[in-house]
Amino acid sequence: MANIMITKRCNLKCPYCFANEFVNKNNVNMTMEDYIKAIDFIMTEQGAGIGIIGGEPTMHPQFKEMLEILIHDTRVNQVTIFTNGINIDKFVEQLVHPKFALLINCNSPIDTGEAAYNKLVKNLDLFVNQYYMGDRITLGINMYKPDFDYDYILDLLKVYGFKYLRTAISVPNTEDLKNTDAITYFKEMKPSVLSFYYKVLENNIVPFYDCNMMPSCILTNKEKDKLYYLIENTEIEDRNLLCNMTTCEPVIDILPDLKAIRCFALSDNAKVRIEEFENIFELKAYFNNMFDCFGYNVLSSSECKDCNKRKLMQCSGGCYAFKINKIIEAQNLVSQIS
Numbered sequence: 349m350a351n352i353m354i355t356k357r358c359n360l361k362c363p364y365c366f367a368n369e370f371v372n373k374n375n376v377n378m379t380m381e382d383y384i385k386a387i388d389f390i391m392t393e394q395g396a397g398i399g400i401i402g403g404e405p406t407m408h409p410q411f412k413e414m415l416e417i418l419i420h421d422t423r424v425n426q427v428t429i430f431t432n433g434i435n436i437d438k439f440v441e442q443l444v445h446p447k448f449a450l451l452i453n454c455n456s457p458i459d460t461g462e463a464a465y466n467k468l469v470k471n472l473d474l475f476v477n478q479y480y481m482g483d484r485i486t487l488g489i490n491m492y493k494p495d496f497d498y499d500y501i502l503d504l505l506k507v508y509g510f511k512y513l514r515t516a517i518s519v520p521n522t523e524d525l526k527n528t529d530a531i532t533y534f535k536e537m538k539p540s541v542l543s544f545y546y547k548v549l550e551n552n553i554v555p556f557y558d559c560n561m562m563p564s565c566i567l568t569n570k571e572k573d574k575l576y577y578l579i580e581n582t583e584i585e586d587r588n589l590l591c592n593m594t595t596c597e598p599v600i601d602i603l604p605d606l607k608a609i610r611c612f613a614l615s616d617n618a619k620v621r622i623e624e625f626e627n628i629f630e631l632k633a634y635f636n637n638m639f640d641c642f643g644y645n646v647l648s649s650s651e652c653k654d655c656n657k658r659k660l661m662q663c664s665g666g667c668y669a670f671k672i673n674k675i676i677e678a679q680n681l682v683s684q685i686s
Contacts, residue, residue, distance in 0.1 A: 349428070350600035350628060351399035352386045354378045354414060357407040360432055360460055363492060377408050378604035380417075385622075386602045387421065392627035397426040401601065406435035415442035432460075433468045440479065449484045450475070451514060454504060456497040469504070476508045488514035488558065491544070494536055498544045505553050511584055513548055516559040517541065519613040519667040530648035530670035534566045542571060545589070549578035556587035560667040563594045565655070593657075596643070596664040598635040600628065610635040613669040617676065639668060639675060646674040 356376045378386070390396050398418070405411060418424050419442065426447060429436075433452040436443060443450065452472075457465035476482045487510055489501050505513060517537055541562070548555050564572075572590070579586045599611040607619040608631055618638055625631045644658055648665030657663035668675065 349397035349399055349426075350390045350602065351401045351430070352378070352383065352390070352602050353401050353403065353604055354383060354405050354411070355403040355408040356604065358402055358404040358432075359407060359434060360404065360455065360464065362455060362459065362490070376604050377410075380410060380413065382604070382606050383414055384417065385606060387417070387424070389602070389622045389625075390628055391421075391423045393629065394423075395425065396628070397428065398424060399428045399430060401430045404432055404435070405429060406431055406439065412439055412442060415439060415445075415448070419445050419447060432464075433471050434464050437471050437474055440474065443475075444479050444481060446484075449486070450481070451486050451488055453488045453490065454501050455490075456500055458497060465500070472504065472508055482508060482510070486510070486512060486514050488516070490516050490518050491537065491541055492518035494540050496540060496544075498547075502547060502551065505548070506551055511553060512587070513553055513555045514558045515545075515555045516557065517562065519560050519669050527673070528670060529650075530666040531563070531566070531651045532649065533670070534562050534666060538562065538566055542567075542575075545575065546578060549575070549582060552582045552584070554579060554582055554584045554586060554589065556589055561588070561591075561594045563663050563665060564592050564657075565651075565663075592662070594663045594666070595661070596640075596668060598632050598640070600631060600635070610639055613667050614639060614672060617672060638679070642675045642678045643668050643671070646671050646678055 355378065356374060387398065390398055400414070402408075408414065418427050424447065426449070428449045428451055429443065430451050430453070432455070433450070436450065442448075452468070454468065455465075460468075472485075475485060487501060487504060489498065501513070504510075517534070545555050567575075576590060579589065600608060601612060601615075602608050602622060603619070606622050608622050609615040609619055618635070620631070620634065622631065625634065643664055644661045647653055647658075648670050652658050652665050655663060658665060665671070
């Protein structure tokens with residue numbers, strides 16, 4: 349799946365925003381002409397899913413028309429709308445179409461404000477209880493500091509009967525964080541993350557990683573055993589929480605100007621126009637050559653030096669943003685040699 353960023357506007361200001369290079373810096377919206385070009389490019393991969401992102405995608409002034417284009421495009425079977433859920437009630441007529449799934453990022457009312465949070469809850473009531481879309485909605489949380497609040501999302505998960513929770517440990521979004529030792533960062537986050545996961549699992553809900561997965565070396569065998577035991581007790585299939593491979597594949601985000609980036613965490617370092625590539629496979633290969641072939645050969649931490657999983661390309665050591673400066677140094681060195 350590749351994503352189309354249809355607007356840089358957002359109605360929130362999340363402290364961890366991974367798209368902070370773009371969001372709310374201006375009011376740029378993708379044109380309808382470029383939107384159709386982006387869809388055509390993604391669909392060079394037959395059966396590909398499409399993600400619609402922002403900013404907050406519902407802020408685009410032609411969001412309704414954009415949804416209707418996807419509804420009527422027979423090539424498109426699956427679309428995920430990445431949203432904070434505050435405005436989705438305005439587009440319920442389109443979003444109930446079976447092509448659409450909603451991934452709703454849920455922030456604490458402390459971060460969003462009570463009014464925005466209450467609007468989210470009202471919209472969950474609408475989509476889950478009146479339109480029976482619960483099986484096409486996934487809630488998500490970004491764990492962005494060691495003492496992050498999570499009681500609110502536990503309540504939402506239980507009230508609406510969700511069985512899965514999308515989670516992400518926030519990626520570095522400032523220069524200071526990009527120079528952080530990744531293993532040290534994960535160790536600082538681990539107590540809160542594990543405490544949260546245990547509580548989620550005890551309520552028969554299975555969390556899964558979306559981005560910046562903790563390397564398996566961060567967890568002790570005892571901690572892994574406890575997670576395994578709790579997941580088994582839910583009788584719900586694990587998606588990736590117990591996965592021993594911690595890799596990072598190109599996401600592909602297409603910006604409003606039809607430039608593409610590997611992902612927002614690396615957006616400072618390479619933007620290319622999609623028209624320069626025949627298809628999305630070529631674009632993914634380009635980003636693999638630009639970043640991934642170097643990513644496993646430079647260290648996220650000194651502790652990664654002798655790691656066999658890194659050498660076998662089974663662990664990236666977390667988000668590449670932790671070591672992007674080292675990746676650029678390696679790129680420059682190869683350029684000088686060649």
